[in-house]
Structures are given as C-alpha cells and as structure tokens.
Amino acid sequence: MDFLDPRKRHQHNIRLMIGYGLTAIAIGLTSIILVYGANGYGINTKTGALIQNGLAFVDSKPGGASIYINGHFQGGTTSARLVLPAASYDLSIKKTGYRDWNRRFTLNEHSIARYTYPFLFPAKPASQNLKVYSSEPQLITQSPDKHWLLSQVPAADPKNVVFDMYDTGKPDQPPVQLVLPAALLGDGGSPQSISAVEWASDNNHLLLKHSYPGGDEFIIFNRADPAASLNVSQTFSVAASKMSLRNKKIDQLYIFKQSDNSLSLGDVGKGTLQPLLSDVLAYNSYGPDLLSYVTAQNVVAGQVMARIWENGKTYPLYTFAAGNKYFLDAAQFQGHWYYVAGSDTADRINIYKDPLSGIKDPATERAIPLIALPDSGVGSLSFSDKAHFIGVEAGQKFGVYDIENASRYQYNLSAPLSGEMHWMDGYRFIGLSGGSILAMDYDATNQQMLLPAIDPLAVFFDKNYNQLFSLASTEAGVALQRTDLRAGTDLPKP
Numbered sequence: 001m002d003f004l005d006p007r008k009r010h011q012h013n014i015r016l017m018i019g020y021g022l023t024a025i026a027i028g029l030t031s032i033i034l035v036y037g038a039n040g041y042g043i044n045t046k047t048g049a050l051i052q053n054g055l056a057f058v059d060s061k062p063g064g065a066s067i068y069i070n071g072h073f074q075g076g077t078t079s080a081r082l083v084l085p086a087a088s089y090d091l092s093i094k095k096t097g098y099r100d101w102n103r104r105f106t107l108n109e110h111s112i113a114r115y116t117y118p119f120l121f122p123a124k125p126a127s128q129n130l131k132v133y134s135s136e137p138q139l140i141t142q143s144p145d146k147h148w149l150l151s152q153v154p155a156a157d158p159k160n161v162v163f164d165m166y167d168t169g170k171p172d173q174p175p176v177q178l179v180l181p182a183a184l185l186g187d188g189g190s191p192q193s194i195s196a197v198e199w200a201s202d203n204n205h206l207l208l209k210h211s212y213p214g215g216d217e218f219i220i221f222n223r224a225d226p227a228a229s230l231n232v233s234q235t236f237s238v239a240a241s242k243m244s245l246r247n248k249k250i251d252q253l254y255i256f257k258q259s260d261n262s263l264s265l266g267d268v269g270k271g272t273l274q275p276l277l278s279d280v281l282a283y284n285s286y287g288p289d290l291l292s293y294v295t296a297q298n299v300v301a302g303q304v305m306a307r308i309w310e311n312g313k314t315y316p317l318y319t320f321a322a323g324n325k326y327f328l329d330a331a332q333f334q335g336h337w338y339y340v341a342g343s344d345t346a347d348r349i350n351i352y353k354d355p356l357s358g359i360k361d362p363a364t365e366r367a368i369p370l371i372a373l374p375d376s377g378v379g380s381l382s383f384s385d386k387a388h389f390i391g392v393e394a395g396q397k398f399g400v401y402d403i404e405n406a407s408r409y410q411y412n413l414s415a416p417l418s419g420e421m422h423w424m425d426g427y428r429f430i431g432l433s434g435g436s437i438l439a440m441d442y443d444a445t446n447q448q449m450l451l452p453a454i455d456p457l458a459v460f461f462d463k464n465y466n467q468l469f470s471l472a473s474t475e476a477g478v479a480l481q482r483t484d485l486r487a488g489t490d491l492p493k494p
Contacts (some may be wrong), residue, residue, distance in 0.1 A: 128483075180221060
C-alpha cells in the first residue's frame with residue numbers, strides 16, 4: 001500500500017501542496033482580474049498592456065437599432081452595454097427606414113456614459129389629414145397623459161365654442177364634438193378668444209381663459225361632461241388677471257388680481273376667497289402649498305425680488321432688475337427641488353438647488369445660486385419632461401442646464417426660428433423653422449427638419465411617441481394632420 005510507504009507519502013504531500021499553491025495563485029489572479037475589471041480596467045489583447053475602461057449604455061426609440069463606434073459595427077443592437085477604453089468616440093445609431101442619430105463623446109476612466117434617449121425619426125415621414133378646418137383653430141391643446149387632443153372648431157359666432165376631441169391612441173377614429181355651454185360666457189362684442197391655461201391631473205378638466213371686450217373670465221371645462229363646466233370668475237365674483245389650479249385639482253384655485261397685485265386662494269365648493277399675498281407682480285404654483293412669486297416690496301426702485309411662499313411663510317430667493325416679463329419655475333429632480341428666477345431685462349437667470357434648506361433666518365439670509373445662465377432678453381424658460389434639463393431661449397440664443405450631469409450648454413441656432421421652441425420630451429426641443437417642424441437634442445445636435453407646419457406650439461404626440469399631430473396649410477384651409485413616426489419593420493402589419 002502506497003500510503004504506508006514514507007517516501008511515496010512524502011511525494012504525495014509535495015504534489016498536494018503544489019496543487020494547493022497553484023489553486024491559490026489562480027484564485028488570487030482571478031480575484032485581481034475581477035477587481036480590476038470591476039474598477040474599469042482591462043487588458044489589450046494585442047499588446048498585453050493594462051488599459052482603463054469606461055461603460056457606455058446605449059438605447060434608442062425604436063429599439064433594435066445597430067450601434068456603430070468610430071464607424072465600426074459593434075455586433076449588437078440597442079439596448080446595449082459597451083465596455084470601452086477611455087477615449088473620445090463617434091457614436092452612431094442606425095436603423096433601416098430611419099435617419100441616423102450621431103454624437104461625439106468622451107469616455108473617462110471608470111466613468112459611465114448613458115445614451116439611452118436617442119430618438120430615430122423616419123427618413124421619409126408621411127402625413128394624412130384627420131380633418132380640414134376653414135381656418136386655423138383658435139385653440140388646440142392636449143391632456144397631460146397625451147390621450148386627448150382638443151381642437152376648437154372655427155365658428156362665426158364667438159359664443160359658439162365647439163371642440164373636436166381626438167383620441168390619440170385611435171387616430172383613425174373621427175373626433176367627438178364637445179360644446180361649451182354658451183351661458184357660461186360673458187356678453188360683449190368682438191374680438192373674443194379662448195385660450196388654454198392648464199389641465200387638471202385627472203385629464204378631464206381644463207382651465208380656460210375667455211378674453212372679450214368686457215374683460216377676462218376663467219372657466220373650468222369638463223371634457224367628459226361639458227354641461228357640468230363652470231365659470232369660476234362668476235363663482236367668486238372677481239375680475240382676475242390670472243387663475244391657476246391648486247395642486248392640479250379643480251376644487252381650489254389661486255386667483256391673481258393685477259389691479260391691486262393681490263393673490264388669493266379660492267374654494268370652488270364654498271365660493272370663498274382667502275387672501276394669501278399682497279404686492280405680487282407674478283407668481284407660479286407647485287403642489288398644494290408651495291409658490292414662487294415676484295414682488296417690488298422692500299427693494300430699491302428698478303429692482304424686484306423673487307420669493308418662495310411655503311405653508312404661509314415667505315423666504316427671499318433673488319433680487320434682480322425689474323422687467324416686462326418674469327420667469328419663475330420650480331421642479332423636483334431625484335428628490336431635490338430646483339428653482340429658477342429672472343426677468344427679460346436681468347443679465348442672468350439664476351438656478352437654485354433646495355434653496356429653503358440653506359435659509360435659517362428669512363429676514364437676513366438669501367439663497368445661494370447653484371449656477372446662472374447669463375442670457376439677457378430671455379423670451380421663455382422651462383423644465384424638460386421629468387425635469388432633467390432647464391432651458392432658456394432668447395431668439396436664436398439658447399442656454400441649457402443639465403441637472404443630472406451638472407453641465408451647461410450655450411449656443412446660437414443658425415436656422416431661423418418661427419416662434420419659440422419647446423420641449424418635445426425629456427431630451428429634445430421642437431418648434432418651427434422655415435415653415436417646417438424642427439426637432440433637436442438639448443444641445444442642438446441631431447437637428448432634424450421633419451414636415452411642413454404652421455404653428456410651433458401645435459405639435460403634439462401620442463403617449464408612445466408613435467404619432468405626431470400638427471397643423472398644416474392646405475388648399476381647402478388648415479388641416480390637422482397625423483404623421484406615423486414608425487418605419488420599416490416597426491410599422492404595424494396590415
């Protein structure tokens with residue numbers, strides 16, 4: 001028996017120790033490789049040199065698009081996870097029937113780049129008319145869930161207010177006509193106009209502003225039951241300059257009177273008014289008990305102050321030059337509140353992150369801005385969907401702040417714009433240039449001219465962004481058109 005032979009037993013022990021040692025070395029090397037790999041390191045298979053990698057996540061709408069890095073096909077389609085050495089790259093996303101999406105980017109060591117938002121537009125978008133109107137609809141608006149599209153039917157009688165309601169999920173179905181009760185509208189000559197103020201979060205109620213020679217009045221229109229619509233100006237017996245829904249619901253409204261610069265809270269059910277603020281020049285509301293507003297109170301002549309009102313207390317935000325137009329907005333992103341304030345004559349637009357957390361004494365302390373967008377003469381300001389970006393526009397000049405990546409972009413568009421651009425979604429602007437719809441990424445890359453249109457604000461999408469709705473001139477009048485944004489194999493089977 002070998003195990004009784006001391007010499008053979010000794011040789012067996014040596015082989016066993018060598019085996020243990022080699023196993024330990026293999027485990028150690030594997031652990032090192034895994035640790036280095038987890039930290040973004042790799043090995044160049046040609047030279048054997050140690051390289052530092054980063055990660056790139058790439059996706060698109062529609063999916064199934066081919067991914068190219070520096071012109072080389074990566075062997076996969078969106079969505080994909082790419083491990084790449086730290087360097088600068090040209091990324092292209094391609095799919096048959098669609099226009100390419102391109103971006104130059106730099107990937108740093110151990111960093112992660114996310115390009116999960118690319119939108120591929122069809123190479124040859126084709127439109128069809130849903131309805132042709134005798135003239136451009138005075139009002140066209142869409143519910144927050146993108147399900148319902150309301151278009152006012154042109155009429156000779158200004159008190160004959162009829163809306164065509166389209167179901168964007170079933171665009172081939174004819175619209176349903178909804179009539180605003182004429183008794184809700186104040187009397188008084190021409191001109192008269194109806195404009196949309198804001199939708200309630202229930203996607204059924206829409207706050208409208210009726211302007212006529214007798215003044216302005218506000219109406220809550222019930223698209224599900226038009227007969228149940230309500231003239232809230234009559235309810236409160238008040239001549240308001242502006243109204244807005246408290247917390248996107250119809251039971252209470254903020255009521256602003258420019259005649260005395262007062263802001264009140266109106267209870268629709270009770271018909272009562274509760275004074276909130278005085279000396280208000282402009283305001284905006286967020287949630288149930290949060291406002292930002294501009295006042296000239298307690299500041300030097302020619303200056304105004306943006307303040308925050310929360311649960312009955314006010315806090316100073318920013319003092320800047322008085323203007324003809326004020327920009328106030330706020331939104332939450334990843335659990336933090338971001339505020340923006342400025343005017344059309346101020347030399348910058350300030351952005352604040354959680355400003356109330358840094359103010360201990362409202363009487364003496366001011367919020368500290370996170371960053372400023374130095375754009376005078378601003379015409380519009382807005383957060384993108386889901387508040388990823390803040391954009392300001394002054395004619396052809398744009399300033400954009402990327403909240404997630406703390407990056408700022410400033411650029412001038414060479415393409416002449418017809419009116420202001422607005423956010424298409426969380427990453428793209430859309431508007432009109434040269435009589436056609438222009439879409440582009442937040443930093444002006446991937447500019448796409450799509451199809452003829454006449455109104456930069458009348459560009460809408462269904463909830464899946466498969467259908468685009470717009471107004472276009474025709475020989476017979478103005479057509480509400482739909483354009484299928486799908487192409488090739490993504491088109492529904494007949």
